[in-house]
Amino acid sequence: MRITITFLLFLFLSINCAQAQVLSNKEHFTRQDTLRGSITPEREWWDLTYYHLDIKVEPDKKFISGKNTVQYKVLENHSVMQIDLQPPLKLTKAIQNGEELEVKHDGNAHFITLNQSQEIGTMNSLEVHYEGNPREAIRAPWDGGISWEKDSNDNHFIASSCQGLGASVWWPCKDHMYDEVDSMLISVNVPDKLTNVSNGRLRLVEQIGDTKTFHWVVKNPINNYGVNINIGDYVNFSEVYDGMAGNLDMNYYVLRDNLEKAKEQFKQAPKMMKAFEHWFGQYPFYRDSFKLVEVPYLGMEHQSSVTYGNGYKNGFRGGDWSGSGWGLKFDYIIIHEAGHEWFANNITYKDAADMWIHESFTTYSESLYLDYHFGKKAASEYIIGTRKAITNDKPIIGTYHVNHEGSSDMYYKGASILHTLRQLIEDDEKWRKILRGLNTEFYHQTVTTKQIEDYISEQTGIDLTEFFNQYLRTIQVPTLEYKIEGKSLKYRWINIIDKFDMPIQIKMNDKEQWLFPKTGWNTLSSDKKIETFEVDPDFYVESKKI
Numbered sequence: 001m002r003i004t005i006t007f008l009l010f011l012f013l014s015i016n017c018a019q020a021q022v023l024s025n026k027e028h029f030t031r032q033d034t035l036r037g038s039i040t041p042e043r044e045w046w047d048l049t050y051y052h053l054d055i056k057v058e059p060d061k062k063f064i065s066g067k068n069t070v071q072y073k074v075l076e077n078h079s080v081m082q083i084d085l086q087p088p089l090k091l092t093k094a095i096q097n098g099e100e101l102e103v104k105h106d107g108n109a110h111f112i113t114l115n116q117s118q119e120i121g122t123m124n125s126l127e128v129h130y131e132g133n134p135r136e137a138i139r140a141p142w143d144g145g146i147s148w149e150k151d152s153n154d155n156h157f158i159a160s161s162c163q164g165l166g167a168s169v170w171w172p173c174k175d176h177m178y179d180e181v182d183s184m185l186i187s188v189n190v191p192d193k194l195t196n197v198s199n200g201r202l203r204l205v206e207q208i209g210d211t212k213t214f215h216w217v218v219k220n221p222i223n224n225y226g227v228n229i230n231i232g233d234y235v236n237f238s239e240v241y242d243g244m245a246g247n248l249d250m251n252y253y254v255l256r257d258n259l260e261k262a263k264e265q266f267k268q269a270p271k272m273m274k275a276f277e278h279w280f281g282q283y284p285f286y287r288d289s290f291k292l293v294e295v296p297y298l299g300m301e302h303q304s305s306v307t308y309g310n311g312y313k314n315g316f317r318g319g320d321w322s323g324s325g326w327g328l329k330f331d332y333i334i335i336h337e338a339g340h341e342w343f344a345n346n347i348t349y350k351d352a353a354d355m356w357i358h359e360s361f362t363t364y365s366e367s368l369y370l371d372y373h374f375g376k377k378a379a380s381e382y383i384i385g386t387r388k389a390i391t392n393d394k395p396i397i398g399t400y401h402v403n404h405e406g407s408s409d410m411y412y413k414g415a416s417i418l419h420t421l422r423q424l425i426e427d428d429e430k431w432r433k434i435l436r437g438l439n440t441e442f443y444h445q446t447v448t449t450k451q452i453e454d455y456i457s458e459q460t461g462i463d464l465t466e467f468f469n470q471y472l473r474t475i476q477v478p479t480l481e482y483k484i485e486g487k488s489l490k491y492r493w494i495n496i497i498d499k500f501d502m503p504i505q506i507k508m509n510d511k512e513q514w515l516f517p518k519t520g521w522n523t524l525s526s527d528k529k530i531e532t533f534e535v536d537p538d539f540y541v542e543s544k545k546i
């Protein structure tokens, strides 16, 4: 099936509108942006070790109340701790050793003065209590918050989503990506007709009057926006996947009426696991299992509980971004969001400016899924097809320390950059080893783009400094300017940064060969008149005949 131009236009408009809210064009940053996006002195002195988020969700009142117990290790002498929680939620009190502490509120940030002396190397904890009507998600997952919806049987159908905006939109936490909690218990009390599904494994369900509390245990480090609650009239089915690290439990939670559709569509989940363990190495969260959880919005990469709302259709809500047809061979949300388990959840950016680490590799993972199941040509056609979504409006890397993401080009341009890199390496086994190597080298870590760039340079043996500078830090697309004069080809790079000298593959008179353009003109002579010339479309470059 080919998609129509109207549909493509719709897709374009919908992603552009959607991303506009997360990926804002902000140039001026406020004190609140700095408090949210930087490692403040009130954050730096303590290392987060454990959370117990213990909350009650009252759907009829759209109300959340409860507490988060924050356990931490003292790294430096300091007595003020920053905890984030966004209005209209209220941080009502903070308690350490039974003593209520003084809290100074500054917008989304709350500064808690600790009375007990904080000895370096010790482990302490405090309780942060809160309540209120959290911000409602108007257009989840992009604007974030809580979606309070109903299913077709009029049951509550509720979910959190908070990428970009921050987890503090619905629970109090250290809302910066650099410090992941090592493990977590998520206890959620809901009316007893409903089920809450969060991250990790279900340890216990407690019946309390006409409510139930679901206790979910996460045993691996998890980033803030990866934590989620999903509440609905869920039914469950599961399978055991024979994976690289042994048996992996794969669980699926879907609305009661969608069970049969899900059993069919989710057959792609083990196929996803097979392709990604091949390309990226073992699934990073065996102890926490893998889940797909139906939600009332499109989907999100919540760690070990990937949320799904793609309507049990292949493609992106039934459409193909690439126009190549290959996008309809898989369910975009199952493949893309699960791809984030490796790039976002296993390897996590420290600063939102480096979000390409999440989105470029994961968008690229879509083509690797195709590559594994449908071959290299499919992968290539898909990537090339998605280039029409590239805008080159601003650089992929954003502004540091203010929770600012770069251009939405981190998706499709990012994927094309990685695809170009694969061509440069010219050795698919080596490329796969690098992708797997990233996932072991930075296993369960938060990283900077420099660590990723340096690792790839070291492993390829190619100095990719200018390659990454060109593609991630400018909007210039390298352009091969060339002229053909009989048997000779004259060529050079234009629209490049200083010292950028990437070689490219070309086809001249049906003969494939490498070309090594520089800023100055070079000449390549052929033994006969040059009739045809093209740059290998796998490279994300432009060419201009003069």
Ligand SMILES: [Zn+2]
Binding pocket: 336, 337, 340, 358, 359, 362
């Ligand atoms: Zn993504």
